[in-house]
Amino acid sequence: MTDYPEIAARFARETAAHEMTVLHDSGLYRHLRFKTPAFGSIYSFDLVTWPGCLTIRGDMHEAYTLNRLPDMFEFFRGKRINPHYWSEKLDGNRDRVMKYDQKLFETQVKEYVAEAIRDGWAPRGIGKAVHEEILDSEYLSDEHEARKLLEDFEFGIGYQAKCSCKASADFSSYSDGVLWGSSHRRQSSGDHEVTVRQSKGFTFSDVWEWSFSDYDWSFLWACHAIVWGISRYDRVRKYGLQKLAVGDLVASAVSEGRCIKTPAGCGKPLIAEDGTARVFWDEDEAQRYEAEWRITGLCPDCQDALNDEAVTS
Ligand SMILES: [Zn+2]
Ligand SMILES: [Zn+2]
Numbered sequence: 001m002t003d004y005p006e007i008a009a010r011f012a013r014e015t016a017a018h019e020m021t022v023l024h025d026s027g028l029y030r031h032l033r034f035k036t037p038a039f040g041s042i043y044s045f046d047l048v049t050w051p052g053c054l055t056i057r058g059d060m061h062e063a064y065t066l067n068r069l070p071d072m073f074e075f076f077r078g079k080r081i082n083p084h085y086w087s088e089k090l091d092g093n094r095d096r097v098m099k100y101d102q103k104l105f106e107t108q109v110k111e112y113v114a115e116a117i118r119d120g121w122a123p124r125g126i127g128k129a130v131h132e133e134i135l136d137s138e139y140l141s142d143e144h145e146a147r148k149l150l151e152d153f154e155f156g157i158g159y160q161a162k163c164s165c166k167a168s169a170d171f172s173s174y175s176d177g178v179l180w181g182s183s184h185r186r187q188s189s190g191d192h193e194v195t196v197r198q199s200k201g202f203t204f205s206d207v208w209e210w211s212f213s214d215y216d217w218s219f220l221w222a223c224h225a226i227v228w229g230i231s232r233y234d235r236v237r238k239y240g241l242q243k244l245a246v247g248d249l250v251a252s253a254v255s256e257g258r259c260i261k262t263p264a265g266c267g268k269p270l271i272a273e274d275g276t277a278r279v280f281w282d283e284d285e286a287q288r289y290e291a292e293w294r295i296t297g298l299c300p301d302c303q304d305a306l307n308d309e310a311v312t313s
Contacts, residue, residue, distance in 0.1 A: 003080065004220050011224040014043040019251050019294050020232050028071050034058075034229055037251060045222075047229045049073060056226055061218035065091040073230050081223040083215045097219035100143035105212040106135060109150065109204075116202060123156030126202055130155075143212060150204045157201030164193040174198075232295050239264075239296060239306050250297035259299035266302055 017036040024031035028051045035044035045058025054072035057063035066089040069075045075089075087094045113130050116122035133153055139145035161177035162168040163184060171177045174196055181194030249260055259265035270293070271277045278300050280286040289300040298306065 004083075004215070007217055007220040008081075008224060010217075011221055011228070015225070015228065016291075017294060018043070019254055020229070020236065021251065022233075022236070030073075030233075032229060032233055034225070034232070037255065045225050045229070047226065047233075054226065056222050056229075058225070060222055061216065062096075064097075064219065064222050067091065073233070076226050077230050077234070079227055081220070081227060083220060083223055086223060087215070087219065097216050098213040099216040100146075100212055101214040102140050102146070102212075104214055105140060105143075105146050108210060108212065109134060112204060121200075122202055123200065126155055146212070147207060150207045150210075153202075153204060155202045157203075158199050159196055160199035161194055161196045164191065167192075170199065171196075235292070236296055239298070250295070253297040254294055259293075259302055260297035264302075265298050268299060270299055 018034045021033045023033055030049045032047045043059050048055045049072050051070050053065055053067045055063055055065045068089045087097050134149045137149055159171045159174050159177045161180045169180050177196035185192045253260040258269040259267055261267040292303055
């Protein structure tokens with residue numbers, strides 16, 4: 001199974017400055033909002049849970065509702081995304097999260113041809129013909145058209161007419177084989193049973209069994225958003241800060257470039273009036289603290305204080 005790293009990277013990029021607002025938090029009834037205020041609704045999403053269900057709705061193709069456990073946060077918490085299994089938990093038709101993927105079509109066609117060449121049954125010139133008639137076609141973006149091209153494709157087809165008396169002949173068309181059969185029977189005495197079969201050539205077989213679909217980016221993005229959103233929520237809860245994330249307390253601390261007010265934080269600006277700021281080991285450490293600040297509103301010093309408390313208590 002693939003982890004869809006491109007979608008993961010895209011999600012990380014698009015939500016890097018997201019802030020969480022707890023709009024409602026009462027047992028299994030929760031409503032969390034994630035957004036970058038400067039972006040408005042772009043890339044924003046809401047997670048809503050009630051017993052047995054989780055809905056994610058936001059800047060995606062559509063909303064998704066999944067159901068499995070009474071607490072759906074428990075179902076997703078800390079998991080790697082699993083689109084196959086999770087799509088089985090969707091309300092409604094799971095096929096809607098699958099989408100025709102032209103690249104997948106092209107890859108499968110090439111693999112099939114390469115295998116036929118390796119196995120020695122592909123006629124000479126097959127690669128060129130497949131390119132000209134299928135891969136270079138301008139209709140590949142439509143699954144129906146693409147499938148039809150595959151189904152209709154044939155190359156280097158030959159037929160062999162064979163008689164029960166062991167006489168045989170090769171032809172390039174089926175009807176020529178049949179004609180040979182009838183003249184052979186006329187010219188011979190006794191019983192002659194002629195059959196005409198395709199003896200060589202290349203076609204794509206069982207095309208109806210091939211699948212050219214993969215998960216829609218929107219669903220994959222939603223899978224990442226669910227796991228990520230839950231982990232943000234859990235961290236805020238670990239600090240006992242979920243009440244502070246209600247309303248705009250965290251958001252305004254972040255927009256004013258400071259720590260949230262006492263008692264949870266110290267209220268101090270992240271960059272002091274004399275221009276000094278905390279120095280970090282490296283860019284990674286700085287980014288970790290910044291991400292945490294955007295979620296909790298806590299400056300690095302207050303984050304450390306809380307972490308120390310969590311360790312000692
Ligand atoms: Zn015969
Ligand atoms: Zn602070």
